[in-house]
Amino acid sequence: MSVIFTIIGILIVCALCAYHRLSAGYTALSAFIAILFLGELLGHYPLVWLLWATISLFLAYPPVRQKCLTERIFTLYKTVTPEMSRTEQEAIAAGTVWWDGELFSGKPRWEKLHDVTPPKLTTEEADFLNGPVEQVCTMVDEWQINHKDADLSPEIWQFLKENKFFAMIIAKEFGGLAFSAYAQSRVLQKLSGVSAVLSTTVGVPNSLGPGELLQHYGTKAQQDYYLPRLVSGAEIPCFALTGPEAGSDAGSIPDFGTICMGEWDGEQVLGMRLTFDKRYITLAPVATVIGLAFKLYDPEHLLSDTEELGITCALLPSTTPGLDIGNRHFPLNVPFQNGPIRGSDIFVPLDYIIGGPDMAGKGWRMLMECLSVGRCITLPSCAAGGAKSIALATGAYARIRRQFKMPIAKMEGIEEMLARIGGHAYMMDAVTTLSTAAVDLGEKPSVISAICKYHLTENMRTVMNDAMDVHGGKGIMLGPNNYLGRGYQGVPISITVEGANILTRNMMIFGQGAMRCHPYVLAELKAAALPNKQDALIAFDKAIFGHIGFALSNFVASKWFSFTRGYLGHSPFNDETKRYYQQINGYSANLAFLSDIAMGVLGGSLKRRERLSARLGDILSHLYLASATLKRYADQGRNKDDLPLLIWSMQHALSEIDYAIAEFIRNFPNPVVRFFLKLTLQPFGIWNKKANDKVEHAIAHILQAPNPTRTRLGEGQFIAETTGNLLGELEATLKLVQKAEPIHAHICQALGERRPFTCLDALADEALTAGIIDEDEATLLRTTEKGRLKTINVDDFAPDELVIR
Incomplete structure (x- = not known):
């Protein structure tokens, strides 16, 4: 029995060493001390000593280990590792690893994330957003652009050229604006809220294309000739x-x-x-x-x-x-x-x-490096901007539109959709802010850019579908007063371009992430490729045993997390966000552990098992989305009014992680490993659920009336209350409705009956005659009715107006 206790004690010591990622030498030393202590306490056991001395010799003394063990592992590794094409090698080598590497580490260093200064606009960038960007938004007539001209107007094209909209990425020495990635994102967010044609036209020259490639790789003659011409609009x-x-x-x-x-x-x-x-x-x-x-x-x-x-x-x-x-x-x-x-x-x-x-x-390497930046900015920003504008518009419409004598925003089915819209918009804006901050720090985050492209465009699809359901007939009837229809039609474009989303999720996110973010996989591949056998063996030995220690550490951390749910884990804040940080720590260890199991058991066949690798990519993705959301909440002063949006976003991300882990385990091809993974990671099943009805009710309440949280959610979008700006007119009507509702309630009380919130102009006349309200209140009701009718009515056309000639 004493032998068993001794062995258990040694295993506990080794587990603690693994959890804290001590080296093999320190682990051997710790076990040695444990044996001394237990030996004195329980008795000496030469067999235990002999066994541990042998194991320690292999683990802690590299020359012996390399000769007796590493050489055999190295030979096997070279036979099972699939060859990568040149394009695959260049894609993996392109870009940099940033916070995604921390999430893959099993122990993310939160101080690294929170030390990143929140991005801010320079005076020049803010002036551009408040000046030319605001002005071009007022020039947009979506119906004219989409239905009649099938193009931006000549005036808009000229305005874009004159104000250097196509030169946001070009250096000042060539006459460009040299805006930060964050500023580019804010510009595209605002433009996408008014016109997909406009945001696409501006976004493409500022993303992957001649301007970007020339600045990084062009000859001086090419730069001197083309870049000033691109700035002026002489070249498109x-x-x-x-x-x-x-x-x-x-x-x-x-x-x-x-x-x-x-x-x-x-x-x-x-x-x-x-x-x-x-x-x-x-x-x-x-x-x-x-x-x-x-x-x-x-x-x-x-x-x-x-x-x-x-x-x-x-x-x-x-x-x-x-x-x-x-x-x-x-x-x-x-x-x-x-x-x-x-x-x-x-x-x-x-x-x-x-x-x-x-x-x-050398073009493929050029494209991969530039694409990793462009994919962080253009499509994610357009998706986030669209989602933010839709959140404001849908909340306003749901408050204005009445059915069954109440705003449809008060119906629980509508509240569920408003919550999804608001939660996604909050998270999407957080992701674009964090990702562009990384670019401005000099990163070229290829894995993060794939995460942004896939998840933000997919979330935009969800937001748009929910918005269409809330708007009903208002959304499906195209015309000058429809602000959703064209966007709904165009959502699949963003899903398809710059790497189809099916490819991005199933192959790119984890395919690149496992190679770039894992601390040892790329080192092992590089070691195997070294021409000198001895150098290769030494490098491989260091990488493979570091990898083994890394895997053991994540196994221990994952097992501990499955029993404690992270309650004893580290968090940088001791407030309402503490549990989220603790859970992300645990899921980070889960990701690293599952990745090692998948690569170790399946080897090269993992490339062909796209659904398994996609689920690992989902874990990494939602860890990043959750991190960005926590970062936003912290950067915006931890305002408790924003908590419903934070909670919804975090519960959505964590439940998606739980589901991805469960599906990965359920579909793992080896039944023995499958049982082991279930016992290790989810012995009690899935813990995290989506946000509850109370949280979703709070978000729906936020979206349907002007308030500081709603303002922060829609910050930067074009909602100027000017004639012709449909979203601005909607915002103006929402404010009128908010002011008119107490007057309407007062009239109903005075008349002794509950009247529907319709025909407010007639009700104003009746109440004014009865002396219930004054002229100012009557005018407010009449103005509100005019705005209300414009909001709920749809366009119709003479038959020949819709014939294309």
Whole structure:
């Protein structure tokens, strides 16, 4: 019995060492001390000593370990590890690891997150938002743009050029605005609230495209020529990557160029013959300079000893002979400029390559690094801005619209939808703020950008669906007074572009996350690739045993978390958010542990088990979304009025994590491992549930009347109460309704009957005649009725108005 107690004591000591991530040497020393103590207490047991001495020798003395153990593991590792293509290697190498790495660590350092200064606009950036951005929003007529012209007006195009909307990312030395990522995000949020065509038109040149690529990789001659012209609007850029045979799998583009001699401006020069077929290219129909991605070959070795150079990026003026900019695409009734670009056997000089001949074959790395930044900003910001405007509009409409003699906002079915809309909008804005802050710190967060792109566009789809359900007929009848319909039609566009969401969730988030964020996986891969066998063995030994210690630590932490639910865990704050921090710590350990189990048991086949890797990606994603939400709450002064929004967002994220873990375990192919994981992580089942009815009622109450929390939720959106701005008119009517309701109640009480909140103009006349109200109150009721009717009514048309001629 004493032997058993001794072994149990040693295991407890080892578990504590693993939990605190002590090195193998310190673990061996701690166990040695434990044996001494237990031996004195319970008796000496030579067998235990001998066993531990042998194990310690292997664990704590690298030369012995490498010879007897690591060498065999290394050989096995090289046989089971799948080879990565060049494009996969470049995608993994691109970008940087930031807070996503902390979430993958099993022990996130919260001080690192909260030490990040909340981003702020400079005076110049704030003036731009309050000046040109506000002004261009007043110029928007959505019905004219979408239904009649299928384009922005010439006045808007000119205004955008004159005010450098296409130059937010371009450095000041070239005349650009050089705005921060946060400022770009705020601009796009405001624009997306009034027009998807406008926000797309502005967003694309400021994301992945010629401007971004030229600044990072262009030659001085290219920069000096093109960047000032892009700033002034003399050049309109587009970037052509996607084609009929290569959509989400952009690395398989069939478009090619062959290095050869050819005639250019009457002289024989070294150049390329390009053949390509691109589609879905935003701004292509109006572009004057085309960024083009293609595979470059050098069969005659005129430039390099390598025949297949790889993906290359070049700039082609739209006037290039043989270049065919085709007709326009028509993306789901949201007519931003988009179309195909084609060319067959076009000859251009080598200096058309972005960065010149030295950058031949380096295009994929260029694209991956720039895309990791652009995906953090453009689509997530447009989604967040849309969600914020929709939250304000839907809350206002639900308060104004009456059924069964009460505002529909008071119906519990509507409250549920308003809560989802408000909760998602709160979280989405938090995510864009944190992610753009990372970019402004110099990060290129490739994994975070994939999380942002997928989850914010998907959440926008949820928000839009709920808003349409609340609005009912008001939402589905298109016309000059419909502020939802075109957005509802266009939501799938954001789901599809810049990497389809199916691909992003199932392959990219965890696929890149496991390689980039895990502290040891990439080190193991790099060690295996070292040419010198001894160097490789030493590096691999350090990585693999660090990995083993990491896995053991996360196993212990996960097991502890499953029994304590994190109640004894660390939190940077001792308030209403404490439990959320504690749970994220535990789920972080769960993620790291599950990832190691999946990679260890399934090996290379994990790449093909997309649903399993997608669930691991969901855990990482919701950990990031929850972290961003907590960061927002802290940065905004921990205002308790915002608690319902925080609670809803956190409960949503944590319940999604619980569900993802449960589904991962349930679908794991090995039954023994499946049982082990269930026993380790969820022995008592799922703990976290969605927010309760009380929280959702509080959010619905926030959205349906002006208040500071609602103002913070919609901060930065275009809601100016001017004629023609539908959201501004809606806000103005909401305020009128709020003022009119007490007057209406007073009239009903005086008349001794409950009247519906309709025909307020007639009721005003009746009450004024009866001396119940004064003229000012009657005028308020009449104005309110006018605004109320405009809010609930929909457009109709003569038959010939809808015929396209």
